[in-house]
Amino acid sequence: MSNKTFRTDINGLRAIAVISVVFFHFSLQGFEGGFVGVDIFFVISGFLMTGIIVKGLENKKFSIIDFYIARARRIIPALALLCLVLLVVGWFLIAPDDYSKLAREADRALLFLSNNYYYKNSGYFDTESHERMLLHTWTLSVEWQFYIIYPLVLVGLSKLGLNRLPYAICILFIGSFSWSVYKSYVDPNYAFYLLPSRAWEMMLGGLAFYLSRTDFLDRYKNNIFYIGLTLILLAIFVYDPETRWPGVAALLPTLGTGLVIYAGKNNIFLSNIVAQKLGDWSYSIYLWHWPLVVALILVGIDEFTWLSIVLILLSVFLGWLSFSIIENPLRKYLSKKNNWITLLVILIALAVILFPAEKIRKNKGYIERLSGEVYRILNAANDRFEGMDKCHNKRNKNYQECIYGEGHVGVIVMGDSHAMSFLPAVVEAYAEREQSVLDLTRSGCPTLFGVNSIYGDGCKDFLAESVKTLEKYKDIPIYLSNRYSAFLVGDNEKESKTMPVIYFDKEYSGIDESYTNEINSNYMSSICAVAENNPVYMFRPVPELIKHVPKTMGRSLLYKGKFVRVSVSREYYEKRNRLANKLIDELEQRCGIVALEVADYLCDENHCYGDIDGQPIYFDDDHLNTKGAKLFLDTLR
Numbered sequence: 001m002s003n004k005t006f007r008t009d010i011n012g013l014r015a016i017a018v019i020s021v022v023f024f025h026f027s028l029q030g031f032e033g034g035f036v037g038v039d040i041f042f043v044i045s046g047f048l049m050t051g052i053i054v055k056g057l058e059n060k061k062f063s064i065i066d067f068y069i070a071r072a073r074r075i076i077p078a079l080a081l082l083c084l085v086l087l088v089v090g091w092f093l094i095a096p097d098d099y100s101k102l103a104r105e106a107d108r109a110l111l112f113l114s115n116n117y118y119y120k121n122s123g124y125f126d127t128e129s130h131e132r133m134l135l136h137t138w139t140l141s142v143e144w145q146f147y148i149i150y151p152l153v154l155v156g157l158s159k160l161g162l163n164r165l166p167y168a169i170c171i172l173f174i175g176s177f178s179w180s181v182y183k184s185y186v187d188p189n190y191a192f193y194l195l196p197s198r199a200w201e202m203m204l205g206g207l208a209f210y211l212s213r214t215d216f217l218d219r220y221k222n223n224i225f226y227i228g229l230t231l232i233l234l235a236i237f238v239y240d241p242e243t244r245w246p247g248v249a250a251l252l253p254t255l256g257t258g259l260v261i262y263a264g265k266n267n268i269f270l271s272n273i274v275a276q277k278l279g280d281w282s283y284s285i286y287l288w289h290w291p292l293v294v295a296l297i298l299v300g301i302d303e304f305t306w307l308s309i310v311l312i313l314l315s316v317f318l319g320w321l322s323f324s325i326i327e328n329p330l331r332k333y334l335s336k337k338n339n340w341i342t343l344l345v346i347l348i349a350l351a352v353i354l355f356p357a358e359k360i361r362k363n364k365g366y367i368e369r370l371s372g373e374v375y376r377i378l379n380a381a382n383d384r385f386e387g388m389d390k391c392h393n394k395r396n397k398n399y400q401e402c403i404y405g406e407g408h409v410g411v412i413v414m415g416d417s418h419a420m421s422f423l424p425a426v427v428e429a430y431a432e433r434e435q436s437v438l439d440l441t442r443s444g445c446p447t448l449f450g451v452n453s454i455y456g457d458g459c460k461d462f463l464a465e466s467v468k469t470l471e472k473y474k475d476i477p478i479y480l481s482n483r484y485s486a487f488l489v490g491d492n493e494k495e496s497k498t499m500p501v502i503y504f505d506k507e508y509s510g511i512d513e514s515y516t517n518e519i520n521s522n523y524m525s526s527i528c529a530v531a532e533n534n535p536v537y538m539f540r541p542v543p544e545l546i547k548h549v550p551k552t553m554g555r556s557l558l559y560k561g562k563f564v565r566v567s568v569s570r571e572y573y574e575k576r577n578r579l580a581n582k583l584i585d586e587l588e589q590r591c592g593i594v595a596l597e598v599a600d601y602l603c604d605e606n607h608c609y610g611d612i613d614g615q616p617i618y619f620d621d622d623h624l625n626t627k628g629a630k631l632f633l634d635t636l637r
Contacts, residue, residue: 012270046205410435
């Protein structure tokens with residue numbers, strides 16, 4: 001097979017990949033595993049790039065610079081167009097905070113660093129991630145980083161002999177796959193976003209390339225094709241966002257893709273005209289579909305509707321349009337120019353976008369574009385305790401003692417980010433007494449001594465240090481709060497994983513009765529241990545409102561001319577927090593803690609609300625902002 005040979009089967013695989021991803025993102029029922037389309041793309045990329053590099057080396061005509069320029073011609077024009085259109089449209093339609101984030105995402109995408117950016121700032125399946133217009137460009141960053149490193153590695157190894165390359169690729173495959181499996185347990189976001197734990201999928205494509213050059217199993221290729229296709233479809237229809245990913249589970253679609261590529265069959269399923277056209281447009285369809293998904297979410301639609309069907313068709317149309325007027329024509333035009341002209345054109349295009357994007361980011365999305373009322377509501381998301389960034393969010397493995405205010409320590413605030421959200425009110429109340437506040441809070445770290453987090457963020461060590469600190473502050477009262485129900489029964493945000501994120505001796509396979517009982521028991525022992533030496537005042541659960549309060553209200557006012565109240569029913573609140581409130585009642589009886597009512601301030605008989613008189617009292621969906629915290633001042637005084 002020469003470089004010029006067009007593989008209709010591979011083009012058909014592209015169609016399967018992009019359609020599965022699009023259907024998954026638009027929440028089409030039955031395609032819960034559609035995210036595996038990305039992994040199909042990675043295997044295809046590894047196969048094609050290995051072929052280009054190896055054949056070039058064999059013919060002694062391979063140029064790394066030519067390889068890089070060819071990849072840039074293929075990827076950058078359509079991506080640059082997408083970023084430009086989003087920034088222009090965003091000026092008129094997107095709220096400042098979202099617009100500022102979009103600008104940052106655009107520069108990370110065009111510099112092919114978005115996978116690193118999203119690794120540090122979000123999880124792919126998190127609710128917050130679904131509001132990031134360019135989240136899907138993480139895959140392009142992974143591929144680009146692969147394009148940069150892979151030819152250098154193969155060229156270097158070829159000095160030892162071209163015949164050794166397949167063995168080297170096999171070793172790289174095993175190493176990266178092993179790392180991916182390990183990281184999928186200890187740092188799932190790393191495993192998902194970063195090249196070292198994704199490279200094995202490209203390596204698998206490389207192995208498929210070498211296997212395709214042999215006559216090994218030739219007579220079984222028809223069966224191999226159907227086995228491979230079955231594996232791909234199984235992954236699409238059986239997996240869901242709770243599948244640990246990538247890791248071992250990713251072998252199903254990637255091996256399936258490798259088998260289909262190896263078989264090389266022009267089956268009608270892959271070679272029909274619809275599959276071929278979708279394969280041609282797949283890159284541009286992939287680029288344009290996700291911003292449309294986010295647009296639905298921004299206007300308050302987060303499930304499959306008739307409008308989703310319209311936007312799926314619009315994704316295909318925009319993909320065709322982008323392919324027809326930008327992607328294909330520019331690739332052909334630039335391929336006729338020398339590398340320096342191509343590089344100059346690309347750099348100019350990047351500069352035209354990157355400089356305005358940086359200005360948008362520095363000006364915080366140009367808040368002056370909005371009416372005062374919209375700005376006031378959206379800005380409630382920033383109305384949070386100043387110490388959040390000073391201490392609370394910066395506690396990695398290095399423990400530090402944080403004290404706010406003047407005078408001796410009069411009170412301690414202990415717990416996770418829900419405890420942190422009460423700090424503005426506690427600090428103000430104790431400033432009136434000329435006393436300071438000791439902050440023993442850490443995000444995502446419940447008051448469960450000996451607990452570990454699957455994210456490996458040092459929660460266990462932080463709690464151990466906190467216990468030592470408490471020995472210096474015996475008899476000082478403690479205000480304690482946790483997002484209890486999230487740890488007892490799982491998160492409540494749409495699309496959030498319900499797998500436990502904490503464990504003691506070994507990780508849990510799911511949230512069941514034994515898990516809940518162990519968490520409940522450890523809450524009892526941990527908090528009772530604290531209460532032996534310190535008076536403990538324990539806030540009952542803060543209502544979790546599922547939707548981001550300031551954003552939902554502000555966007556509604558911006559897009560619809562009126563804001564909607566974000567709320568959950570009182571019945572839902574009480575049902576979700578039944579175990580948490582039962583735990584607090586038992587702690588009152590056994591350990592003498594004092595329970596502090598929360599719902600009385602935030603709920604009426606029928607609902608729990610995220611605002612008071614149109615002013616948000618949360619900074620997201622489940623954390624009180626400063627205004628919300630200060631509703632409890634009388635309780636704290």
